[in-house]
Amino acid sequence: MREFDFYSPTSVPEALELLRKYKDSNAIVAGGTDIVIELNERKHTPKVVIDIKRLKELEYIRFEDGLVKIGALTSHAAIAADPRIAERTRVLHTACAEVGSPQIRNLGTIGGNLSTASVAGDGVAAMVTLDASVVLRSKDGERTMKLVDFLNGEGYDKRNALQSDELMTEVFFTEPDAHTATAFYKLAKRKSLAISVIGGGMRCSVDDAGVVTAISLRGGCLGRYPLQFKAAEEHVLGKKLSLELLRETLPMMHDLVLDLNRNRPWSVFYKKESVQGVFNKLFVDILAQLNMEVGA
Amino acid sequence: MNNYSVLGKSEIKVDAVEKVLGTAKFAADYTMPNMLWGGVFRSTVPHAYIKKLNLEKARALPGVACVLDHTAIPGGNRFGIIIKDEPCLVDDKVRRYGDAIAVVAAETKELVHEALELIEVEYEELEPIFTVERAMEEDAPKIHGDSNVHAKKFLNFGDVDAAWDKCDIIIENTYSTHRLSHMFIEPDAGISYYDDQGLLTVIASTQNPHYDRGEVAVMLGIPANQVRVKQAATGGGFGGKLDIGVQLHCALLTYYTKRPVKIVRDRRESTMVSAKRHPITMHAKTGATKDGKLVAVDVDMVSDSGAYASYGPAVIGRAPVHIAGPYECPNVRCSAVFYYTNSPMAGAFRGFGVPQAAVCHEGQMNALARALNMDPIEIRLKNAHKVGTVIPTGQKLTESVGFADTLKMAAAKAAEVM
């Protein structure tokens, strides 16, 4: 690890002050599960490292105003352990419960997962499925944007919209209602300590008649950011939900994955086939959840 | 049943207490007064002459105690468990990605990294060989000497050619196995120093301390009894710590600095440098009677043995002997050829070629059972080795052949739990 100076601010304003002061060469460490490895391997050599783990004010899960608000420093473990998340937002619960390992889930934070925005970030896929928004703060103030826009943004390191003096402080999304079900399926190379091969996320709302009023079908690890199966979503929207209807979308998913991954011949065959297997499992899961809700 | 007083009992392991207390000392856990950290500068090309090597900038870095290349080696610069073909530090040419070119000792770990980054090398690259197909061609560059054939074996038992006529069924398949890594959880590490009797001492993570002693003595040109190698608690090996690890480099740095030197490989370096399982391609032809008795087995195998011999000669010796499996077969033939290439070095890995052979003989056995519509246990029992069996080297088994019992007991247990 090369030399750097280390700061451990205890409040957000203090952290923002430091980020501004050292905006030319800083690294933020929260959970550390990515950045500390990069520092140790000398792949990242900032002059200043700012540890934000002490900003306890950014560790929360709040259900308020019809929104679910999660502080950026909330760990995967804390999200996975929250009973309200488990009940209302299965997609996020499952994604967070299956990230890395218990140790990594204790360290890793949702804000870190979204700001690092790794292709294989399960939290990213789940949050995109929920159409989440993020809050970014700097000394100049605060801005809120859709997560998808954040991911497509051109910030200081071109990975996302984050500027070098900015801190992600919160991610929030609309609280799913009783007519909405969500689910996540992680296809991976082993059952623990695994990076996703595909992280499939699904959210589906129906009205009293069982007609689909909203749907989100997202596939993590199929492109730079969670892939939206738009044609499939449109095919289902406004129709009465059934397994048959959902399965009609599988060829569309197959074709989209094939189209977008033609330049990766070694992986496209498996991904275009297995994406159908992943969503088949999600469909069954969602229907089971909704039948319980609707039937009750 | 034998009546023993101590044997057969599940005694507590002699090292269990210190391991659960965390006091067991693995090589990286040793530290000594005045200790230096060591590191190795390695090639990033697979096959090349070294045109220029500049160590001066690294040597000039404050806190660096010493930077050495092959010219510093006082004794021999070739090692290897069976064939001495690997240099401690490259003197003629680089043969694989990761070959050791220079060693550094410095006051801190961080300084070792910085010194390694200051070493400059210029290569004259040669065509690298990564396939056996290319390795066997006439015009292919030679990795060692004048042939890329690393080793050849031929096993011949009975009369295979004459046997095919006696077969009711012949099964023919090509099998291939892949390159694998031991992935012991403890990366290689070691520490060297002169003890209070003046013995050059190396404490290391190793499966083979007496072999290590000999190699260190030869490299330094000193009698073997002037070298002491002690095995530290070793975090797994599976064959991957049979080749010499950090021992030579530690010892060389201690020889020059007269100070304790510790080298701890990180995971990348550990995986890069240690031997891999031989990937073997096996073409197999197996003949049997219609009631499932083996009549003939004929296998051709080739393997990419990588840049150095390592335990390749042991693997190529073992695989043909085991190729027919634990089954009686009056006619067996196996031809094996291993090639040198610029691939990662293949060597010892739990099984020494027998896992690969088992993929072949069991693949054939299962195919045979299916073709004859026989139960897989039944066909194996029919052919199983027993006392009195003559194996394909002509050896007659005289005792301790419990194969049929393993078949019967496994089948019984499976019937109970599955």
Place this chain on the structure above:
Amino acid sequence: MNKIKITCTVNGEAVCREVYPNQRLLDFLREELGLTSVKEGCGEGECGACTVIFNGEPVTSCCMLAGQAEGADIVTLEGLSKNGEMDKIQKAFIEVGAVQCGFCTPGMVLTAKALLDKNPHPTMDEIKLAMSGNLCRCTGYAKIHQAVAKAAAE
């Protein structure tokens, strides 16, 4: 580079050190404090050999900076036996034969300790889930699971 001061509790004892910040918690524990039961197997948070209990939770100390230990309560394997008396998990590992090479053992024992502190009577599935961040190449995990279950039953 400025040194930083780290004040924390390690194995029940107050520790105060001035150190350079460019080291991991793993390095701080091993090299500054000499707690060499904390092992480095991968340096990327994958193998779990460097697991310590940090404020009650198992974490991989290779993914944390030394400076993040400020104010924390940290337990390493050295802190598990009290007055020469082994923890029941350590005893169970010995009795069941869950130790082979022993390099993953410190992380395994600590992960199990963090589990049993919170959930003294876990099911086998809970044990497996809790231990799923620690790789072992020797044992096939069977006896490790048995040892944790045995310790929990005592």
Place this chain on the structure above:
Amino acid sequence: MKKRGRGVGCMWYGVGNTGLPNPAAAFVEVLGDTSVNLMVGCADIGQGSSTVMAQIAAETLGLSYENIHVTWADTAVTPEGGATSASRQTFISGNAVKNACLDAMGELKRTAAEKLEVPEEDLIFRDRMIYSAKDESKKMTYPELMGAMKYYGRLAVGAGYYNPKTTYLNPADMSGVPYEVYSYATTICEVDVDTETGEVDVLKVVSAHDVGTPINETMVEGQIEGGVAMGEGFVLFENIEVDGKTGAIKNPIFSKYIIPSNMDVPEIYPVVVSSEGDAGPFGAKGVGEPALIPMIPAVTAAVEDAIGCRFTHLPIFPKDIVAAVKAKEAEEAAK
């Protein structure tokens, strides 16, 4: 859809190096207080060889396991042990320890025979007692024996080595005696295969190993369980990828070279099988490598059985399973 399958795999394994001398040695000293120093070259890498050596020494000397202190793998103190490889240490270093103990027992037997006034060949050393096989009333304790040794000024020291009875193999056809003994094993494996995603759940594994005589049953089971996990990884998870231009290993780290986690391993049922023989120490043979080998063909066969496709090229990754299923479907559709 999930499909279940079952497969059988077997192996044999010659213990020790192939058709080559590969001796190992041991030193032993029984001290006046009946504690024992045993020095073996054999490296213990966690498999438990030092424990095995202590058990063999205790059994041979008629002392208890706790009496034996083992020093291992220190070239200034311990004699040549050869490599910890080829599943050879229980067999070869084990025999060396037995021989060293028998050497040390020369003086012990002479002294006991004199004191008890019985022929040396009638003496039994067991459980810290020495007695006559013909007349068990003629007996003495080990401390009494060591007292007599001290009186006579005799020391119980021994050195021993063992080189397996093999021959060099004929270069023309490999004929000869490559190994003195062979271990055998059978593994049966049950899997579920998801035909849509190619995921494999290895459910249960029975692995039966002929180890001759188990020296330490728990450690034998430990080897078998570890071998099953490694065999599962061999077939279903692991593969070293090499860069086609530089020859560098592309996946040298645990996040990219996938070994089984605890959530991946099946329920394992080790079965320890004995067989009669005199070559090994008390009939013992090796199990270190045999533990791994039969799982490889067994899990392969189980996957084949589940989906009705052949796999002759390893590894079998989910993508290979999906490809095989698709190819089979296409073939069946064409019919």
